[in-house]
Structure formats: C-alpha cells, structure tokens
Amino acid sequence: MRRTHFEAEHVAFRDTVSRFFQGEIGPHAERWRQQGFVDREAFLKAGEQGYLLMWVPEAYGGLGITDLRFEQILYEENVRHGEVGFYMNLHSRVVAPYLGAFGTDEQKARFLPPAMRGETILAIAMTEPGAGSDLAGMKTSARDMGDHWLLNGAKTYISNGSQADVVIVAARTVPGSRHGIGLFVVQADMPGFKRGNKLRKIGLHAQDTTELFFDDVKVPKSHVLGDPAKGFVYMSELLAHERLQVAIGSIAHAQVAFDITLDYVKERAAFGKPVGTFQHVRFEMASMRARIDAVQALVDHCVMEANEQQLTSVLGSEAKLLATELENDVIDACVQLHGGAGYMEEYRIARMFADARVSKIFAGTSEIMKEIIGRDLGLDERKLKA
Incomplete structure (x- = not known):
C-alpha cells in the first residue's frame, strides 16, 4: 500500500535512518538480549544523530521538529533493522513530553538537553504491584513537608528502569482522592531511591525492566511537574x-x-x-x-x-x-x-x-x-x- 502521508523529505530521511540502525544498532541486538539491557552507548549514538527528542525547541538546544512522521520512521526502522528492546520511543515520545508539556522553563533547561544528547536516560513510573492499569488506585504517596516532598512506595514493570538517570514518578498527594496525584522528577542519586533486580520476561529480553522503590525520598519542590494534585x-x-x-x-x-x-x-x-x-x-x-x-x-x-x-x-x-x-x-x-x-x-x-x-x-x-x-x-x- 502506498502510504500517502509521507513526503519526499520523509523518504530521504528513512534512507539515512535505515543505514544508522543497520550499522549501529542491529549488530548489537543479540548481545543486548543476552545481557538483558541495551548499552548506554546506543542512546549516545542516537543522540549524536539528533534522533532523540527531535521535538525539543531550539531554545533548549533541540531541532524543533514537531512533525511526528519523522519519529514514526525512526521507530519503524528500529523494528525492522535495529532492536525492539531499544526503547528510544519511550525515552523521546512517552517520558520526555511530560517535561515539555508541564515542566517550568528551568526544568526544561535542566532535563531536556542531556536527554536529547542521550547522556540522561528517561523512564516513567506509573504501574504498581497491586494497581496495574488502574492508575487511580495507586498507593505510592508523596507528603508535602514544606520545602520538599517525601516520597514513599514501590513501582513495577518499569521500562528503562535499571539504567534510567531520571524517572518521572506518579504518586498520590491528596489522601482519600482517587485523582489527587502528582508527578515528581526523581534523579537516580537521590537518597532512598533503590532499584530491584531486572525482571525476567518471556520476551523483549534486551529491554531492561525493573521494580523501583522509594523510601523517604526527599524530592525538592523544584522537581514537581505542574500542579501536584493534577498529575492524573x-x-x-x-x-x-x-x-x-x-x-x-x-x-x-x-x-x-x-x-x-x-x-x-x-x-x-x-x-x-x-x-x-x-x-x-x-x-x-x-x-x-x-x-x-x-x-x-x-x-x-x-x-x-x-x-x-x-x-x-x-x-x-x-x-x-x-x-x-x-x-x-x-x-x-x-x-x-x-x-x-x-x-x-x-x-x-x-x-x-x-x-x-x-x-x-x-x-x-x-x-x-x-x-x-x-x-x-x-x-x-x-x-x-x-
């Protein structure tokens, strides 16, 4: 079927992208599946090519490419010639947009450029052991302590979990409310943040998936995305x-x-x-x-x-x-x-x-x-x- 939504510039882009995945990603796929995670070098190489967070505005050092067709081509070529466990789409188009849409100028300037370069790997933590798809039923909580939030709880099935440098964590901020949830930017070096073992899956063996634990993690107010009660x-x-x-x-x-x-x-x-x-x-x-x-x-x-x-x-x-x-x-x-x-x-x-x-x-x-x-x-x- 002729896919009429692509134009000449997209076709040319696909040729370049295809060569990248055939040369830089695909040859390592078997080793990544054996070791259970994708090398950080893959994110750095993708970042060097400008393939991560392509939508980031030029004001933050990005390309400002908001046409999703380009990223659609990236993900299609990764499936064909790369490794499906290389979750660059999660990094670029699932997690990072929370920073872009709800972050302050300071948060965007701090977190987006290193993620765009592949130096910072992103993950998002929503799912919990007892909640599954019911986001409103989450138990992880954050308590306002005045100058910071105190985060406690556990998340599971977190993709990019073992390597993530920055994790956006959903936590209940309004006790008794099913929808009173906040989004918190947790950095890997924050005291009280721990990772569980990589979870063994029947497939996607190159994709690192883990449990994450938060034990009295002090999250600065500067690490809250938007209104702490509107995360849902x-x-x-x-x-x-x-x-x-x-x-x-x-x-x-x-x-x-x-x-x-x-x-x-x-x-x-x-x-x-x-x-x-x-x-x-x-x-x-x-x-x-x-x-x-x-x-x-x-x-x-x-x-x-x-x-x-x-x-x-x-x-x-x-x-x-x-x-x-x-x-x-x-x-x-x-x-x-x-x-x-x-x-x-x-x-x-x-x-x-x-x-x-x-x-x-x-x-x-x-x-x-x-x-x-x-x-x-x-x-x-x-x-x-x-």
Whole structure:
C-alpha cells in the first residue's frame, strides 16, 4: 500500500535512518538480549544523530521538529533493522513530553538537553504491584513537608528502569482522592531511591525492566511537574500519544513478520512445491496483507491527527487496540506458517512472537481500550439506567 502521508523529505530521511540502525544498532541486538539491557552507548549514538527528542525547541538546544512522521520512521526502522528492546520511543515520545508539556522553563533547561544528547536516560513510573492499569488506585504517596516532598512506595514493570538517570514518578498527594496525584522528577542519586533486580520476561529480553522503590525520598519542590494534585489529568492528556507510539511499533512489527514469512513460504518446499503455492497459505497471506494495510492506514491517520493536535483519547485507544491485536494475530499466524522452525529461537519469528505479547497489556490493556471506546459511545452504567 502506498502510504500517502509521507513526503519526499520523509523518504530521504528513512534512507539515512535505515543505514544508522543497520550499522549501529542491529549488530548489537543479540548481545543486548543476552545481557538483558541495551548499552548506554546506543542512546549516545542516537543522540549524536539528533534522533532523540527531535521535538525539543531550539531554545533548549533541540531541532524543533514537531512533525511526528519523522519519529514514526525512526521507530519503524528500529523494528525492522535495529532492536525492539531499544526503547528510544519511550525515552523521546512517552517520558520526555511530560517535561515539555508541564515542566517550568528551568526544568526544561535542566532535563531536556542531556536527554536529547542521550547522556540522561528517561523512564516513567506509573504501574504498581497491586494497581496495574488502574492508575487511580495507586498507593505510592508523596507528603508535602514544606520545602520538599517525601516520597514513599514501590513501582513495577518499569521500562528503562535499571539504567534510567531520571524517572518521572506518579504518586498520590491528596489522601482519600482517587485523582489527587502528582508527578515528581526523581534523579537516580537521590537518597532512598533503590532499584530491584531486572525482571525476567518471556520476551523483549534486551529491554531492561525493573521494580523501583522509594523510601523517604526527599524530592525538592523544584522537581514537581505542574500542579501536584493534577498529575492524573496530565497523564490522561498524554496517554493518547503514548498509545499511538505503541500502535506505531506494533503495526511495524506485524509488517516485518509478514515480510519475513512471505520470503519463507516462497522458499520452503513441501510435497515437491513451495508452500506459498498452497491455497490455504495464499489465503492466510492475503488476509494478513489486507488487515495490515487497513490498520496501517488508521495509524498513519492518527499520526497526522497528532501533528494537528487533534488526536483524541478514543482514537488513540482505537489505534492501540487494533494494532496490538493485529500484531499478535499476524505473528501467531506467521509462526504457524514457519512450521517447526517457527518455534526455534534461532528464527527471528520465534523471538518476535514472544516480544509481541506484552503490547496488548502495557500502556493500557486491550480491555481498558475497549472500556474507553465503549464509554465514548454512551455505554456507561453511570449514564444508562435499566
């Protein structure tokens, strides 16, 4: 399918980006999966190329590129030629925007430039052991002590967690209120901040994921983002964009799986002929092609909506739901078409199968996405009566 939202400058950019990921990221992927984290050098190299936080205004030393299509290309090429566990999109387009949207001029000047250069790795800590997708049910708390906040609690499943230099932590600031939450910028050297062991996952082995603990961490007032009681509102504002990032990666992952499998079924022979010539295989591939094109069109539309500041929570949820569900459907079908080889880790499709499963869970589960979409249709028990 011809993707009409890209222009000539985007095509040229993709060529350059592709070479970067093939030369600087992809060759290290296997070692990173073995060691359980991506080398910090990868962030530095991406920073040198200007590929991190491309949207940062020139006033803070950035490129000021707000066209999301450029970053969409970055993430697509990372999936194809790099390593999906290299979470530069989390760093650039999920965490950093909280600083850009809600930080003071001083906070932006302090935290954005080193993150843009790759010298500071960013993470965000929302999820808790007992809360999951229910952000309003978090237990981590911050108490106003006059000249600072006292932070206590624990977070889990934190991506970039073991290497992060700066973590934006969501904590309850208004006792008894489900929505009274603040966002706190915690630096790794603050006393009382500790990391747990890297969590062992079934996939995304190059992505460092940890538990984080906060034991009487003194957070200066200068490290609070915006109003300390409006963090839930802030998170709600940016979650649509986070879900779009997931959708971009998921549909790219599905496309790569399709391409790998198309080559495989053309080469693999059974009963004296390529398996791709069997009607069942042709129909499977044809169905996947049609579905990928349809969801890609939606994701590309959402990118343009985001460029116009028109991306809604519902549309972001739709893109995330469809892209992640399709990603898993496609990769599952591709494993099947690989036969026994599809279950062997030496084949990329097997690793992709394990990597993909979490996409239907993080950034809000598929069930949460359906809740958001369904409530927008007016199907809410608070509004409907029997």
